[in-house]
Amino acid sequence: MPDTLHHVPDAPLDVTLPSSRTGVPSELLPSPNALAATRRATVLPRVEWIGERPNMVPIDRERFEELRPLGHGGMGEVVLLQDHDIERKVALKRLAEASGVDHVLRFVEEIRTVGQLDHPNIVPVHDVGVDPQGRYYFVMKHLQGETLESIIARLRAGEPAAHARFPIPVRAQIFLGVLNALAYAHRKGFIHRDLKPANIMVGAYGEVTVMDWGLARRIHSQDTVAHVAEPEAPRDVRKSFFMKTQAGTLVGTPLYMSPEQAQGKHEAVDIRSDTYSLAVLFDEFLYLKHYLEGRESLAEVLQGVEAITPPVQTSRGVQQAPVPSEYVWFLHKGFSKDPAKRYQSADEMMDALRGIMEGRIEVHCERTLLKRALHEALRRVDRYPMHIFAGGAAAAAIVAASLGHLLWRVFAG
Secondary structure: OOOOOOOOOOOOOOOOOOHHHHOOOHHHOOOHHHHHOOOOEOOOOEEEEEOOEEEEEOOOOEOEEEEEEEEEOOOEEEEEEEEOOOOEEEEEEEEOOOOOHHHHHHHHHHHHHHHOOOOOOEOOEEEEEEOOOOOEEEEEEOOOOEEHHHHHHHHHOOOHHHHHHOOHHHHHHHHHHHHHHHHHHHHOOEEOOOOOHHHEEEOOOOOEEEOOOOOOEEOOOOOHHHHHOOOOOOOOOOOOEEEEOOOOEEEEOHHHOOHHHHOOOHHHOOHHHHHHHHHHHHHHHHHOOOOOOOOOOHHHHHHHHHHOOOOOOOOOOOOOOOOOHHHHHHHHHHOOOOOOOOOOOHHHHHHHHHHHHOOOOOOOOHHHHHHHHHHHHHHHHHHOHHHHHHHHHHHHHHHHHHHHHHHHHHHHO
């Protein structure tokens, strides 16, 4: 792979706008002045010590050195860089050559969206620029870890190490990090629209990061990207895409769409569409099996999104411990096809999930009733230990007396 961030100083720089190659209007492309300033050199000097005196030695070298690719998609690619100024590794995301107008707009909106979302669970943008080929790029934190998609695959394969590291309480804690990021984004006025396991990164120390905000937009604002979207043929229902339909433009990933997304109703897509996708994501993380598994065609998936709600059950045939019933009911509300009946915000989902994790279980069935009673009893032990001890001792005395009277009657009779 050529190092697109390097420029040979002695060679003439071609600043011709590549509009004829991309078909993108010239106003959406970098200006000739921006292209002429693409060389990024280091600015910090090297410190050398001469005896006890420091000497600052200027260094003139390319700031970013491309190391290896990290991933690629329909819009572009992500590569790993070495930043020679700050002495750290960073990730660079850049547009593919011959990108259409919709890709350019999506890319620009992603940069500006993520740039406004300063949150521990959202990948930060460090810098933005144009490479010598006239491609927009932005530099961001290099995330290390694995995606939720990879974790689910390992759990489903039955890897003992994966199940030891990610029991259901830990999965709930990871999902809480996802909810935290979305609650923040929603408060800032953005919806993600493409939430799925492949867009969630989990680090070695349990840190959670929500990635890929390329389809995000402001709530209740005009969907600029969807209006100019070039139709794409969906090759995989787990991949995001645009597709023109009679009802509207489908934007997102079919398997994780809300019903209103699946119907192409852009004006109806709001925060509650994200909460539906969050429920689908958490459901797959808990059960290790997508609720629409077996549906491969786009038509089958979209029909399932609109009509199928997962049954209230603790297992779906995957070899693992059953999903606790309180989580089953938590998901049941999230899967409501009527936006007015599902969680109205990520904050509401967080409150409900924290309640479950703290033992404040809502009663929906015999199991949740029994768990609620047990948790209440345990809380009373901590709150009123002497009363519980006295009551327990009295009960034990009554049982002992009754048993003694019964034995006396048996042996005396």
